[in-house]
Amino acid sequence: MKKLAYVAGLFALTCAPLLAALYENLEVGMDKDQVLKTLRQSKQLEGPPTDALLSRTGLNGVFKTKQSIGGQTFSLNFDYDPSGGLRAVVFYSRSKCRGSEYETKLKSAYKALLVGLTEKFGEPANMPEWVAKESLQEGRIQYMHMWRVSPGVFLMSGLGNMGAMEGYFPLFRFSGPSGMPPKSKRDREELKREWAAIPEFPGLKEAELHISDAVRAMGTKKYEDAFECFQQAAELGSPRGYWGMAFLSELGKYGVKRDKKKADEMYGRFFERFFINGRLCAWYTPERQQIMEGDSLLMYMPLQIAYRMEKKTADELVRQMLERFETPYGLATENPRSEYYKTGGYWLGPVWAPVMYLMIDALRDNGYEQEARRLAEKFCRVTQIGLMSENYDPFTGDGYDDPAFSWPSCVLLQLLWEYPDLGEE
Numbered sequence: 279m280k281k282l283a284y285v286a287g288l289f290a291l292t293c294a295p296l297l298a299a300l301y302e303n304l305e306v307g308m309d310k311d312q313v314l315k316t317l318r319q320s321k322q323l324e325g326p327p328t329d330a331l332l333s334r335t336g337l338n339g340v341f342k343t344k345q346s347i348g349g350q351t352f353s354l355n356f357d358y359d360p361s362g363g364l365r366a367v368v369f370y371s372r373s374k375c376r377g378s379e380y381e382t383k384l385k386s387a388y389k390a391l392l393v394g395l396t397e398k399f400g401e402p403a404n405m406p407e408w409v410a411k412e413s414l415q416e417g418r419i420q421y422m423h424m425w426r427v428s429p430g431v432f433l434m435s436g437l438g439n440m441g442a443m444e445g446y447f448p449l450f451r452f453s454g455p456s457g458m459p460p461k462s463k464r465d466r467e468e469l470k471r472e473w474a475a476i477p478e479f480p481g482l483k484e485a486e487l488h489i490s491d492a493v494r495a496m497g498t499k500k501y502e503d504a505f506e507c508f509q510q511a512a513e514l515g516s517p518r519g520y521w522g523m524a525f526l527s528e529l530g531k532y533g534v535k536r537d538k539k540k541a542d543e544m545y546g547r548f549f550e551r552f553f554i555n556g557r558l559c560a561w562y563t564p565e566r567q568q569i570m571e572g573d574s575l576l577m578y579m580p581l582q583i584a585y586r587m588e589k590k591t592a593d594e595l596v597r598q599m600l601e602r603f604e605t606p607y608g609l610a611t612e613n614p615r616s617e618y619y620k621t622g623g624y625w626l627g628p629v630w631a632p633v634m635y636l637m638i639d640a641l642r643d644n645g646y647e648q649e650a651r652r653l654a655e656k657f658c659r660v661t662q663i664g665l666m667s668e669n670y671d672p673f674t675g676d677g678y679d680d681p682a683f684s685w686p687s688c689v690l691l692q693l694l695w696e697y698p699d700l701g702e703e
Contacts, residue, residue, distance in 0.1 A: 303316050303319070304316050304364070304367070305364070306363070306364055306365060306454060307363040307364060307365075308363065308364045309362050309363065309364075310337065310356075310358070310362065313337065313356060313364055314329070314332070314337060317337070317341050317354075322343065322344055322345070323341045323342065323343065323344060323354075324341065324342050324343075324344050325340055325341040325342075326340055337354075337356055338354075338355045338356060339353045339354075339355060339370070340353075341353065341354045342354065342372065343369075350371045350372065350373045350387060350390075350391075350448070351371075351372045351373075352369040352370060352371055352372060352449075353369070353370050353372055354367060354368070354369060354370075355367070355368040355369075355370055356368075357453070365453060365454055366451055366452065366453035366454070367451070367452050367453075368449060368450070368451040369449060369450050369451070370438065370447060370449050371387065371391075371447040371448045371449060372447075373387060373447065373448075374445035374446065374447050375387070375445050375446045375447065376445055376446075377411070377445075377446070379446075380411045380446060381411075384437070384446050384447075384448070385408070385476050386476065387447075387448050388435075388437065388448040389473065389476045391435055391448045391450060392423060392435060392473065395423070395425065395433065395435060395450065399425040399427050399433065400425070402423035402424055402425050403424050403425060403426065404422075404423065404424055404459060404461045404462075405423075405461070405462060405466045405469045405470060405473075406422045406423065406459060406461065406462045406469070407462050407464065407469060407472075408422075408472075408473075409422060409436075409437055414437060414439045414446070415439065416439055416440070416441045417439070417440065417441065418438070418439055419436060419437070419438045419439075419449065420436050420437055420438075421434040421435065421436035421451070421459045422434075422435065422436045422437070422459055423435045423436070423459070424459055427452070430454055430455065431452060431453070431454065432452070432453055432454070432455060433450060433451070433452055434450065434451050434453075434459065435448070435449070435450040435451075436448075436449060436450075436451075436459070437449070484514055485510075485511045485514035485519065486511075488507045488508070488510040488511035488514070488519065489507070489508075489511050489518050489519065489522075491503075491507040492504045492505075492507035492508045492511065492519075492522055495507060501526060504522070504526065505522075505523060505526050505527075507522075508520075508521075508522030508523045508526070509523055512544070512547075520544045520545075520547050520548045520551075521544070521548060523540065523541075523544045524540075524541045524544035524545045524548070527540040527541040527544065545583070545586050548580075549587070552580070553591070556594060557577070557598070558577040558578065558580060558595070559577065573602060573612060573613035573615075573616040573618075574611065574612055574613075575599070575603050575609055575610065575611045575612070575633065575637075576611075578595060578598070578599040578603075578637070579636070580595075581595055581596065581599065581637065581640045581641070581644070582636065582639075582640045584596075584640060584644035585643075585644055592644060596641065596646055596649065599637075600649060602615075604653070605629070605672035605673055606656070606672070606673060606675075607629055607656055607657075607659065607660040607663075607670055607671070607672050607673070607674075607675045608629035608634050608653060608656045608657050608660055608670070608672060609629060609633065609634060609637055609653065609672075610627050610628070610629060610672040611625050611626065611627060611628060611629070611630060611633065612625070612626045612627045614627065614672070614673075621671065622671070622678050624669070624678075624679075627672065628669035628670055628671060628672065628678055629657075629660060629669060629670040629671075629672050630668075630669045630670075631657070631669075631683075631685045631686040631688075631689040631690075632685050632689070634653060634657045634689065635657075635689045635692065635693070637653065638650045638653050638654050638657075638693070641653070651697065654693045654696070654697050654700060655697075655700060657689065657690070657693060658690060658693060658694070658700050659675070660675045661686055661690050662675075663675030663676065663677075664676050664677030664678075665677055665681060665682075666681070666682055666683055666684075666686045666687050666690075667679065667680065667681050667682075667683060667686065668680040668681075668683045668686075
């Protein structure tokens with residue numbers, strides 16, 4: 279068996295220790311049990327706590343890198359030959375891009391990947407043109423660059439398109455001998471200059487790292503450190519940075535000095551940036567472009583702080599949310615009239631227990647008691663049909679994915695405690 283000793287030192291500037299240790303014992307020809315054993319021995323991967331569900335899910339996509347690679351984390355997928363022997367390992371970026379981000383965020387993410395590979399393995403054997411969006415059809419992967427990293431082991435990098443739910447993403451693949459991606463007819467040096475000119479957006483990645491640091495600091499009760507991290511993220515345009523600063527400043531707890539003026543300022547910036555023409559919207563920070571695709575319930579999460587809004591603004595957002603997302607069995611996560619809505623589409627339609635409780639709690643705490651109770655009744659009713667499933671069909675109540683999840687159980691118990699009469703019904 280030929281060792282896939284291809285990952286040693288990959289992305290040397292950012293995570294050489296991570297990748298040098300990951301797959302040094304993973305070999306071409308291993309069967310699935312051997313692959314699983316090797317993955318379990320790695321301290322640099324995250325996977326399910328037990329093997330109980332792997333017979334249902336398989337190995338693909340369930341293990342991921344703990345540390346970021348080129349500013350992204352990757353899930354591992356495995357390709358086997360007809361006899362069941364391992365022949366390739368594919369790393370899918372977990373950072374997905376919408377169609378509107380194809381020429382901006384996706385290009386930047388792929389360039390970061392390309393730079394890391396080139397630093398380790400030298401220039402690729404071919405220099406292709408950027409893949410046109412219309413040529414990358416849904417459900418397809420298209421490789422662009424290729425390296426021979428050792429005798430019999432090849433590396434290819436490219437893009438994938440998994441449709442509206444998964445979006446576009448960079449990926450790379452290590453395998454045995456493979457067909458060469460097509461070479462461009464254009465001048466190699468000209469194409470090198472074009473790839474080098476693709477803009478990078480380090481501020482976006484940096485902001486996400488600050489948010490991660492803030493969350494870790496909150497978890498260890500280092501609240502002053504968390505405030506500083508939120509502030510650094512806010513300076514880079516992150517909405518979560520503004521929100522985190524406002525939260526800590528308003529409460530005046532956890533070792534952070536109460537500063538109502540600072541809280542007012544941060545909330546003001548949040549609404550100025552994200553409340554446009556009577557609707558909440560998302561922004562792609564580096565390009566300062568609004569993300570208008572889809573119609574997601576996520577945009578109404580700021581109702582958690584409806585007490586900070588003018589009454590007419592809060593009333594309008596509540597009206598919009600219920601009109602767009604309320605269904606017979608709760609709040610759909612994507613507007614059923616949206617082109618992105620999918621039956622059983624995970625976060626693109628089904629009702630989720632945690633989201634339901636967050637919205638019920640927000641409505642009740644901000645004076646919309648009747649609406650909160652109505653949603654509580656609907657959630658209790660859906661659990662009688664779909665039981666304790668991971669998520670539910672908003673129109674039939676059928677359960678999707680895992681049939682025995684803890685969060686619907688927790689939400690149901692909490693709602694029955696808050697609305698005791700619902701248990702009688």
